[in-house]
Amino acid sequence: MQLTEWVRFIAGFPRSRPRQIMSTIESNLQAVRARIAAAARAAGREPGDIALLAVSKTFAAGEVRAAYAAGQREFGENYVQEGLEKIAELSALPLIWHFIGPIQSNKTRAIAEHFDWVHSVAREKIALRLAQARPPELGPLDICLQVNVSGEASKSGVAPEEVRPLAEAVRTLPRLRLRGLMAVPEPSDDIELQRRRFRGLRILLEQLNAAGFGLDTLSMGMSQDLEAAIMEGATIVRVGTAIFGERVKT
Numbered sequence: 001m002q003l004t005e006w007v008r009f010i011a012g013f014p015r016s017r018p019r020q021i022m023s024t025i026e027s028n029l030q031a032v033r034a035r036i037a038a039a040a041r042a043a044g045r046e047p048g049d050i051a052l053l054a055v056s057k058t059f060a061a062g063e064v065r066a067a068y069a070a071g072q073r074e075f076g077e078n079y080v081q082e083g084l085e086k087i088a089e090l091s092a093l094p095l096i097w098h099f100i101g102p103i104q105s106n107k108t109r110a111i112a113e114h115f116d117w118v119h120s121v122a123r124e125k126i127a128l129r130l131a132q133a134r135p136p137e138l139g140p141l142d143i144c145l146q147v148n149v150s151g152e153a154s155k156s157g158v159a160p161e162e163v164r165p166l167a168e169a170v171r172t173l174p175r176l177r178l179r180g181l182m183a184v185p186e187p188s189d190d191i192e193l194q195r196r197r198f199r200g201l202r203i204l205l206e207q208l209n210a211a212g213f214g215l216d217t218l219s220m221g222m223s224q225d226l227e228a229a230i231m232e233g234a235t236i237v238r239v240g241t242a243i244f245g246e247r248v249k250t
């Protein structure tokens with residue numbers, strides 16, 4: 001290459017960078033969609049029956065925008081304040097926001113007013129507060145109960161034997177619509193262990209449905225284990241790293 005070509009080449013970098021970030025998210029999204037489709041086919045399921053939730057925690061509104069430009073509509077957030085800022089900044093876009101993090105009682109109002117779904121309900125008191133705070137004009141807040149399917153290895157979620165009474169309580173609350181169950185099993189490279197955890201959640205859902213609950217959602221599977229989750233019946237996979245890249249630990 002001649003010197004003048006080099007200069008033009010180097011000078012081109014700053015301009016092409018935003019475009020490159022966009023296309024990374026876009027190609028990551030395509031790769032994740034392909035993984036979902038392949039796992040669905042392997043499980044004899046329709047790829048369209050599995051929704052992709054893009055977990056945008058720690059990433060900026062601009063990255064959510066890039067995912068939106070690549071066709072993504074549903075986003076998950078773990079931290080209330082961070083989520084509220086992005087929801088406000090992106091309010092012109094037709095996005096669906098899911099709250100998937102631990103819930104403190106003093107944050108229930110903000111969640112009920114600004115999110116469409118909550119995946120992480122594990123206590124009746126929290127459900128009650130969400131119901132009280134949900135503005136009626138927004139329509140029902142879609143709810144999943146977070147279940148601890150990993151026993152001692154995890155602290156978050158309701159114990160499997162407490163799911164039924166919690167579901168009974170949530171079902172009676174106004175302005176909430178109980179949709180199903182969610183779990184975050186302990187990380188593992190053992191696909192059989194992953195599948196066992198997810199199967200446990202599916203069986204709990206089947207038991208509730210046998211008792212007439214009419215639930216349609218199994219929120220399970222992340223970047224590392226979405227295939228195992230889809231094999232066991234996931235209807236929503238929650239994927240962060242495989243779309244947006246590694247999170248910087250804070």
Ligand SMILES: *Cc1c(COP(=O)(O)O)cnc(C)c1O
Pocket residue numbers: 055057078100101184222223224238239240241242
């Ligand atoms: C962060 C997070 C995810 C996404 O995890 P990745 O491994 O980055 O795909 C999914 N669900 C919950 C509850 C999370 O906190």
